[in-house]
Amino acid sequence: MNTELISDYLNYLEVEKALSKNTIEAYSNDIFSFLEYLSNKMGIEDIKQIKRTHISSFNRYLASKGISPTSIVRKIASIKGFFRYLCINSFLEKNPALALSPPKISKKLPKVISIKEIEKLLSSHLDIMHKALFELFYATGLRVSELVNLEFKNINLKTGIIKTMGKGSKERIIPVGTKARNALKLYFKEREITILTSDFGKKNQKYVFLKPNGTKITRQYVYTFIHNLGKKIDKNISPHTIRHSFATHLLENGADLRVVQELLGHSSIVTTQLYTHISKKRLREVYFSINSN
Secondary structure (H helix, E strand, O other): OOOHHHHHHHHHHOOOOOOHHHHHHHHHHHHHHHHHHHHHOOOOOOOOHHOOHHHHHHHHHHHHHOOHHHHHHHHHHHHHHHHHHHHHHHOOOOOOOOOOOOOOOOOOOOOOOHHHHHHHHOOOOHHHHHHHHHHHHHHOOOOOOHOOOOEHHHOOOOEEEEEEEHHHHHHEEEEEHHHHHHHHHHHHHHHHHHHHHHHHHOOOEEOOOOOOOOOOOHHHHHHHHHHHHHHOOOOOOHHHEEEEEEEHHHHHOOHHHHHHHHOOOOOOOOHHHEEEEEEHHHHHHHHHHHOOO
């Protein structure tokens, strides 16, 4: 297979589309696994030989291996994007993935926890850094990648706003409530000591959240922290749970859908509309719990 074409496409995703390294790596893995399948199973070595039936065969192969429909949809989307790029740039005359339909997946409502459960977690015994991290996380609905990469210069405690760089390198401004700001003020005093007494702290001082040894927190660090925190309310939760809860609680308290879309950094209102179903479901639960007594 022509690896130069793949390299050109990945470079296009990085430079023209400004996609993150993680996203580009996922695209790369999806495309190479598809081409490897064609080479090993069908003896196809030339991209120009690929037909829609070959992609459909790969689709069925993934399903037979127990790959989830969500993962298959992502892989097929990667392949379709690659072939679209090849056709636009005249590397191919016909797009074999043009009329390809990915498997249908059922939309699951995101998991959320109640305001009382949030309050219980916040009132539990958390150290100063973890208290600030959780307060800010819930107060802003940041993506976990945005949280770990949040820079100190982008927090203004006086005005109560933060700036963050989301998907597609789109900057957005999010207000921060009083409780989160107070938690951050306490943490920043501790953070100054970490920076002054640690070589790692000096190296990583542009980031907001640092471990006691001065190293930057990671996505896995946040996942582990939130997962362990969930045990205090006997629930299996993740950073996504906190983000979903942030959005749901805003809507339940009368926030406009467009405002929530802006705060979450969704490019499409359709994505945000999913939370309206959660709110309606929650309202029904409250209604019936009251009227059943």
